[in-house]
Every structure is written in C-alpha cells, then in structure tokens.
Amino acid sequence: MMLIHCPHCGPRAQEEFTYERTRDSVVQLDQAPDVAMAALYSRTNPRGEENEIWRHTLGCRGWLELRRDRMSHAIVAVRPLGVQVLP
Amino acid sequence: MNGETVQFTFDGKRYTARAGQTLAAALLDNGVAVVARSFKYHRPRGIMAAGVEEPSALVTVGEGGRAEPNTRATDVFVYQGLVARSQNAWPSLAFDVGAVNGLVARLIPSGFYYKTFFGPPKRWMVYERFIRKAAGLGPAPQQADPDAFDHRAAFCDLLVVGAGPAGLAAALGAVQARQRVVLVEQDRLAGGALLREDLRIDGAAGAEWAQDAVARIVAGGGRVLLRATATGYWDGNLVSVVERLAEPGQAPSRADAPVQRLWKVRAGRVILATGAIERPLAFGGNDRPGVMLAQAVRHYVRRHGVVPGRRAVVATSNDDGYRTAFALADAGAQVVAVLDSRAAPAGPLAEQARARFAVLADARPIDTRVRGKRLCAVIAQVGGSEQRFAADLLAMSGGFTPVAHLHKQAGGDLAWDAATQAFVPGAARQAQASIGAAAGGHDLAAILAQGWQAGGGDARMFAVDDPLGMGTPAEAATVPDTIRGKAFVDFQNDVSLGDIDLAWREGYRSVEHLKRYTTLGMGTDQGKTGNMAALGRLAQAQGVDIPQAGLTTFRPPYTPTTLGVFAGAAVRDHAGPVRKLRLHAEHDRQGAAWQPVGYWFRPRSYPQVGESLGEASLREARMVRQSAGIVDVSTLATFEVAGPDAAALLEMACATAIGRLAVGRGRYTVMLREDGMVMDDGTAWRLDEQRYLLTSSTGGADRMAQHLSWLRNVMAPQLKASVVNVQEHYGAVALAGPRAAAVLAGLTGAAAPAHMHCAQGQIAGIDVLLLAASYSGERAFEVYAPGHHMPALWQALHRAVVAAGGGAYGLDAMDHLRVEKGHVVIGAEVDGRVTAADIGLGGMLRKQGGFVGWQALQRPVLATAAGRRHLVGLTVLDGQALPEGAMLVLREGEEPLGHVTTAAPRVAGEGWIGLALLTDGASRHGQELLAWSATRGATVRVRVGDPVFYDRQGARYRD
C-alpha cells in the first residue's frame, strides 16, 4: 500500500485516499463533444509516469495531483489542487 | 518438552497429546495414519509435512461458529478440549464412498471441470450433484463467528520475517545497531530449523540459543511476535501480519479478547528470512499415508518426540536426507535403506551413513504398497534392477524451494540457480533483502553471519558445532522418466504428473494455462510443496529449462486467512455508523416502524393498534390526499452555494436553467453524469442575490457532495463561489395536503408562499425557511430550521396538522403518493442507465449545454428515443398486487421488454399501479403486457400508460 505525502497532512496510507482519474481525462465543459468523449473513453495507459488526481477523502478532503509511475508505483510529485486551505 | 498432557478428540475419538505438540504430531503419536481424504479422488491421506506447506492433512478444528475448516493439522497446536474432524469423507474416513472416484479416476482427468463447464449446459446440471458430493473442502460454519478480531499498526526501522537462525541473527544485529526492530514468526517457538537439528551455536543447543536470542532482542527494545504470519507484502514497504492469539477453534483467553490480530507494519527495511520448503519426490503412490517429507520426519522426531514409523526408507536427492536417517536411527527406528538418486554420493554425511545403513546410489522409489491404508512396502529402482523394501515410513527429499513469496509480492525478481534447480530471490524493488535458506543458503555458520550483517551488526562470527558436518548445497531431484501409477505433484488438488502430460498433449503450453486447466497450485496450499516438480515436467515436455517454462504469480495471502481478521472490530454494531434523525425520539413516541435507509433510520409508517404496515401507509397516504400530513425529510442532501459565481457553479452541476432563477424562486432540477445519464435530482432555490440552496436525494448525498467538490476544486477553481454541505445543520419537515397552506398560514401568521416560491417565516418562535415544493402532488411545503429546534418545530406542526384532521406519515406513504404522480426515485427508476429524456424530462435540459453530461448527450446513439427504455405507468388489470422487479413480457419466458421499478397501491382509488422502464414505452401506451416474476412465482396482467396517474394538470399544487 502506497504511502502518499499529502501536502496538508504529511505521509499517510493509501487507504485514506481515493483515486479519481488521470489529469488528461478531466473534461472541460466548453470542449467539443467529440474531444470530450475521446478524453473520457479513448484514454492512454502509459507504461511509466502519469499525472493523476486523487482526493484525501479520509483526511483533509483536499484534492491532489500526483505524478506517479504506474509500473513501480513510485510517487514523483504531489501538489494540491483547487481552493487552498489556510496554513 | 515437559510432561504436561492435554486431551483432544479426532472424529469423536478421545486422544492424549503432550503439551506443545501440533495436532499432526499428536495424531502421529497416537498412531493415526489416515487423517483426510483427497479432494478429487478421495484417496486416504496422512501427514506429509510439518509446517504451513502441508497439502493433505486438512481438518476442521473447533465447533459451532468457532469451527475453522481446512486447518492444516501441522499448523494447530493442541490445547485441552480441542475438537477436530476429518473432511471430505462420506460417510466416514475409514469407509469413504467417494473413494470409488479413485477406481474411476480415468473418468475425471484434469480439465474435467473445464470440459463440463464448456459442454452443453445440461451436462453441468447432471454432474453438479455428483461433483458437489464428491469434491469440496470443509464446509464453512453456519453460525456467526463468536470471536473478536483486532487491527494494529506498527512502524519500525527493520521488520524481520522468520525467526530461524538467519532471522534471529538479523534481529540481533539490528538491535545492536540500535534500530527499532519487529521480528515475526509463524511458529509458536523461535528457532526454525534449529528446532529439528542436533547442533550447538556459541556453546548452546540450537533451540536454547534461539530462546536466548529472543530474550536478547526483546531486552534490546525489539518486538517479537510469535504465531504471527506475514501474509502479504504491499507497496511502500507495508507488510500485513496475522497474529494468532488463540489456536484455531480455541476460545479466547478471556471474553472479548481478540483471537487474531491483523498488524499493518510499515517498515523502513524488511529482511525476509522465510526459509525453504522441501520438495516431495514424484513416484507412484507418493501420497500414501506413511510417505513424508524427510525434514518433517526429523521435525517430529526431534521437536515433538514422535517417531512416525518403525521401519523406514529414506529417499533423497541430496545430503540433507541423511540427517533424517540419523535422527530416525538415533530415536530407535530401523533405517532399512537410504535411496540416493545421485550416481555417486560423496562427502561426510554419505560416509557416516554408509557406516550405519545400506546406502544405495542411483536409487529412487518408483511405487508403493499398502496394507490397509498405510504404507507397507517401497518398490525402488536401484541402478537397472528393481528392489522391494518392507517399510512403514518413507522419508523423501527432492531438494528445496526457497520461500520467495513475499519477495515476489514486493515486486522483486527471481533468479534461477541451476545447482539447486531452484528460483532464488534476485533484484528487489523495495527496501528489502532475503537471507538464509530463503536466499538459497545452506551453511549455518554462513547464514548466521549473513543475518547479523544484514541486520546492521558489525563484523562477528558465530561458533557453530555441527557433529554431522555441513553437506553440499541440496541438489534437486530430476523428474523421473518412468512413472508407475499416480505420481502426485499437487497433493491437495490431486494433480499428478500424468495430468501435466495430458494437459501438454491437449495443447496447454503456457504455465498459466496449465495451472488453470489442471488446477495445479490452486488449492489452499498454493502448491508450496509440489509446484516445482510440475514445472519441471512442463519444462521437460517443452524441451527447455524451468525458467523458460515460466512461473505462476505469487499472490497474497501466503497462508489461508480467516475473513474475520480483515473485518477486525468493524462488525455487528461497528459495521457501519447508525445515523439517527434529530427527531428520532419524537418519531419513536408516535410509534414509528423503522426503516434503515443507508446509515439512516427513518420512519416507515406509524401503525395504529391492529394495523398492518401496508394498512398504515395507505391510511397515511390517503390522509395526505384528504387533509394534511407531515413527514421528516431531514435526510435530503442540502447544500448552500454562495458567492458572485454561485449560479455559474450550479449551472455546471444542474442540467436545467438555474441562472435565470429570480430571488425567492425555486426549480426542480436534474444532475447528470459525464456519460449523460441522470445521476440525481433535486430542487434549487435562490435565497438571495448570491446565495442558493440546492437539495438532492438522500441516497446520493455523499456522491453529490463529492461531485460539487470536484466541480468547485478541480473543474472550476477560478470561480468565486463556496459550497457548504448544510444537511447536518438543518432539519426539514414536509407539510403536504389540501389543508397544508391553511395550516402553515395559521402557524406563521402570514400567507403561505406560492408553489415553487420560498420565504422566511417563524413557527413557535423559531426562524424557518419555507420552500413550496410538492413531491406528493398536493400543495406542499418543506420547512427548514436549525437542527436543534427540530423537536419544538415538529411538535408545533404536529399539533396543527392533527387539528386539521391529519397527522404524521412515513416513507411508504410518501412512496405511494409519488408513484401516483409519476415522480422518479434515484435508485429505482433512475438506475444509472437512463437519460433525462428516458424519464420524460428531456425538454427541461438547457439546449446550449454548459453542464456536466451535455457533451455525452450529443452522441449519435442518443439522438433518437427509439429503442430506449422509457418511463411508463402500469395499471394492474386483474386485481393482484404488482411485484416490484417483475419482467415485462408479452408471454412468460420471453425476452423481457422492461421491468417494474416501483409498485404501489392506488391512494386515490383502488387496485395497484406501478412505474416501469419499458423499451419504446412512449409508443406502447394502451398496450397490455404481463408483469412476470419467476422468482416470486407471480404473473400479473398490466396495461401500459402515462406515468402520471393523478392530477395530470398539476392543479392541486396551486392555491
């Protein structure tokens, strides 16, 4: 089980987090329908690093973007998304 | 071993064991040779191994809810009152009808199940009864498990798995280096191999040295968990460890004390000192009771004081087998012969053996004979000739398989060691290393030094005094050319070399296919003993080396694990939270019948004396149609969305026009998923210029909270809007009925807001928010107030509504009312496969898009309504009740055209109606169909029509 370094909470067990999707499958509402459908349904699954969106569901509930190697499961970088909590 | 004894029973017969013995040791001690019947052929089986790798001796231990089926007799320590039963034998172990399978074994070769499953369906129906009776392991207990389980977390610099010589040395080295150490061992004693060997370390007998090492590790601040098995190795150097605090079937030491504990150990580094498992030899009848692994025999002799036979043959491919011959002879058994498959065995062990026994080179067993069910003779091929040896014990050693399961689970590679014909741990991916026999080591002094250094200790040597001397690294047995009879490689699943050959002939080339076709290694032992022999045979057939033939995946758990330990304390009352309404006590006082809804408990109805639930809900529904009623709707998801961009954010989530809503007005709305299907529905209200209230379904509350947070934080972080989940802040009561407006006006002293208007007000001195929305089809209001005011608000509303001839109503009445109005419910009509158009709401959607789901709705496949399932109403024609979930068909047994989503008795009228999703339903109004429920044995005639049965014009909403 991966150890994810939440920028708000520190290192926490993977079971506290929920995987959402890859960054490139986030569909903006002003995208053309065929572009949006391609992003949703015709996704790549690269062997190696990928940007992913996670949520610290059972922690601070903050949204995170991880850069993670999908072969080794190594987490290269984590950054917070959305409305920032105050320090 | 002390002189203490304990009593236990096996198949109802009483026996005595010495304290500290495993059940297997105690059964051998009592001369019980046959302890189980095999899975497929029901062959009599005895005890083959001495540890968790035991494939054959599976028994059920314990009684009632505490019974633990498929327990390895080698992995349970006898306690006073232990009750064990054999499995898979009918009517008894001694006389098993299923053993006839053995006689007709040609009828159930490997692939039998596959061929049966892939044949015509009827074939499975015919065989099913036969297979169910003949195959299968111990039955799961019917009663609830009475025992408690526990979870704990641990963090350490170093986790050592296995307390044999290598693991103990590693933990000692780490303690010396002042590291935080956790050492886990699946046995109840530390020592591993030392418990079966006659040697000394640093002047102490091996077993005593191990005890002393544990004491030193604990004194140095380490934690030692005995009877604790590392079952899984996960990412981030997390190892799951299952600790047994009571033996299988044993009551806990005190009431409420856990019987097992799941440790999640997060370690800086992990050292795997998991040892090696001996391989059986492949020859005809190698599964007979009396044929055992050589190290297991030594284990029983030395550790448990049990000599499993009087006349023994030792068959080995390596030097280690000789140690068993010495142990047997020293314990008084007669060693008839040592059969060594090597052409010219040499070295100190073979030399010493020649002085005491008949040592035969180029010799291997090929067949066995039994008297009764037990071994009586071994047929061996010695050079070019055949010899027969009378013996009641055959100790075999076919080499060793390092236990690399955890290394592999951790993502590590395996390397092939040609000398020992074994896979050994190669490169590791996580911070872990394998040492000792698990890494292919065999020299004790070297293993101890390696462990000490791996743990972090500075250079030192251990003095090992082994009178027999070290042998050469263990050569593995090669697969024999000639097989006589069934030579098993997977003893638990009854897979023989012949089955491997058959699979090869039938075209199964990949090891993964071979595994699934023959069920090789798919038993509860995962093929720990025999897999390598099977792989060897496959490689032989392919004409390649074993590494080219491949390996199947090592999956956790390493040993079978009780489901209860995963649940831990999260059972019964702790399985999930109980969410009680603020008005729970009020509802209770009014005699509510409770209905669990997710984690909530909600009033289903308020039955009067002598009234059934059905009668109560129909009375309550009619009360709402005739006068007025109140219902607790506090569980509705409620969000406040505020800020300059609040409308923009809401329009992303909601597919209907929200932006143009005037202050003080509300609208029904639907939220879609990205695939265009309906996710949820609710109402949106503009409370203020920049402040909205959004309600949605109770069951979808968590999903909607997640969805809004996603939109706010990931999709549109630039918007100036806040979303606050206010469900727990507010309570809400819906007031409905033709007299509702008058009741409300009487309470607030002001005119009730018009339909789909909202207003502030005061009831009994409490500030309330009034939303005029109707779910029942009558004039209705949702009254919101801060949660702590709810009891007073409810009481005031209840008094007023009773005075108006009404009262409280529950969920069932609410459901009856909404069905009559054709309102959908998320989870019933909206099942994740319907679009807004399917349920008649297509016209509400904003044409220009800009909301989640719009893009998906532009797909050509959704351009036409033809062929989709539409929401329709059903009227029952033959006076019966309508079964929910029934298929809609033209004739019984035909392909369904749709299904009944909700059924309800008519409130305004008699008989039953329902809502349904029906293919091309919009064009089927007036058609008669059958609502056919095979599971309930009911068939009802229905007529399809409009889903709105009552007040189609909506006149009753308005004043």
Ligand SMILES: [Zn+2]
């Ligand atoms: Zn966090």
